[in-house]
Amino acid sequence: MSNKLGVVFVVIFSALAILLAQVFTIAPPTPDVVNPLLTVKLKSLSRNDSLPLQISGRWQLIDSKTDEVLIERDNFQGDLVCDITGPKLGPYAANRDKVYLHCDGEDALRLDYFSYPGELIIEAERNKLNQYHQLNLYLRLRLEDYVLGVICGELPSQTPDIGAALEAQSIAARTYAIFRIQQGKRLRADSRDQVYIGSDQNTWQAKDAVHATRGLVLSEDGVILPSxxxxxxxxxxxxxxxxxxxxxxxxxxxxxxxxxxxxxxxxxxxxxxxxxxxxxxxxxxxxxxxxxxxxxxxxxxxxxxxxxxxxxxxxxxxxxxxxxxxxxxxxxxxxxxxxxxxxxxxxxxxxxxxxxGFCQEGAMRQAKQGLDYAAILQHYYPGVEVEALTANLFNQ
Ligand SMILES: [Zn+2]
Incomplete structure (x- = not known):
């Protein structure tokens, strides 16, 4: 009886040892996926034009060169204008060429009736007479937040049964953004690059697709694909x-x-x-x-x-x-x-x-037919590799 028990214990311990050995030796290390900050050009604002601006919660206007906090307040509702002194938020003049508008809350920034995550970069441009004549407005945000806004701008994300197309599009959009960054370009928020519409139209379907493909990008021969x-x-x-x-x-x-x-x-x-x-x-x-x-x-x-x-x-x-x-x-x-x-x-x-590359209408059709994101991507980008965006791949 005790011999049999001993054999059972030996078998159980051996099985456990083999299992542990597999876990520690065979399982690949999880790659460190990065979620870099990127810059998207939203629009330009000419002298004497204005854009409605609304901020909920704490905000700071920060000098881009010195990181000095120029203005700090709670909430704002008014106009952003290009003044003779440069950028001006309602009564608050920045008196700087370039400032960051940092908002503490999530999606606390509302510009021209669109809500945005991240930080607004306000860059005043001078004309030949050295007078401010235009503000260039950029958004600095995390890659994954940007991809979510692109999916909702590029596809009708609430269409039934297109989850795989949303996932494939998330990977293609994430890859394209990295490709442009590696080219040293700033992304534009329209179809010249990718349509980015902020966070008002975010749907749970798009959030699921971005989350399920978090950090995945496309490459060919180890190099980011111009997707x-x-x-x-x-x-x-x-x-x-x-x-x-x-x-x-x-x-x-x-x-x-x-x-x-x-x-x-x-x-x-x-x-x-x-x-x-x-x-x-x-x-x-x-x-x-x-x-x-x-x-x-x-x-x-x-x-x-x-x-x-x-x-x-x-x-x-x-x-x-x-x-x-x-x-x-x-x-x-x-x-x-x-x-x-x-x-x-x-x-x-x-x-x-x-x-x-990737055909959006075809991808939605294929998703409805039951193909998964990998099969859709292989159809439009034959032979492409889907891999995690690591620091190495990003910094190439
Ligand atoms: Zn097609």
Whole structure:
């Protein structure tokens, strides 16, 4: 009896020892995920213009150079203006070129009717006469808070069953922010970078997605991926190298198919007035009239990659994306072009946006079909690695 008990104890202790050995030797160390501070440009404010500003709780106006607290008060309601003395909050003049507005409470800052986390950076700009003529307003906040505001600005986060798309978008948005920081750029709060709308529209769905993917970013060959994304690819995403978005070829941005985005019923029609076409000709010194707009190269989805502008004084080749921005077109996937009697052109096309990388509408469709975030990301960024944002990766 006692021998049997002894055997049982030996077996239990051996099992425990093996388990402990596995825990201590096999489990990888948890990487130190960083949540860096970043700066987002919100807007500029011209001399004599004003923005409504509201602060709840304790706030301080701090000199950016010396960290000296210039003003400290409770609550504020009034206007932020660019005064002859520089930034001025209601009756409080900063008398400095650059100040930080620090608010103690969470989302205590409300500027131009939007609530924000973090700290407002107010930078006064001088003109040639050395007079203050503009305030540039930036928000300094944590990466994860920023990603939450981007998800709510970029996707309809309350749509049922798109949790995996919100997670994939969180990872793409977080990665894009780091990519721009590594390029030495300040992020802009609109679609030129990523739409950031503060914290008023935060939903629990978006919070869940950001939390579930906290610190995760995308990389290729150990380097942060330029994780471009867009609204609708129009049938397939573009090759970033061919579309002149990347200087080098990236496997994860080589393009992928997405036939449902190219459905005939989703096509758009857009008329470009003559004045806008002629402006393009004049911009490149080709004369006052644009005589022709020809396709030099296109991809298999009919996306115009390079276009040739023909004017009286010659021709100029321009990337499709530049043409899209200048002519105000939804996308460069064209299915038809008609020249109207007045010289304007009417284009039929599909898609919305530059078409590089992650397609938001396609991602939401895939999420509804039951794909997880990893599968969605692999579809739009083939071969990409999902990894934790460590200090090493961030500081590259
Ligand atoms: Zn698509």
């Amino acid at each position: 471009y994304f867009h609204s609708n690819c129009g049938g397939g995403t573009a090759n970033s190298f061919e579309a002149d978005f990347s200087k080098t070829k990236l496997s994860a941005l080589a393009g992928s198919t997405d036939p449902q985005c190219g459905d005939v019923y989703q096509r758009w029609q857009h008329t470009v007035p003559v004045a806008r076409l002629d402006k393009l000709s004049a911009e490149f010194n080709l004369g006052d009239t644009l005589q022709a707009l020809n396709t030099v190269s296109k991809d298999i989805f009919q996306r115009r990659l390079v276009m040739r502008l023909q004017g009286e004084n010659g021709h100029h080749d321009l990337s499709g994306e530049h043409v899209r921005i200048r002519l105000g077109l939804p996308s460069m996937i064209w299915h038809g072009l008609i020249i109207n009697r007045d010289g304007s052109i009417t284009i039929t096309g599909s898609g919305n946006g530059h078409g590089i």
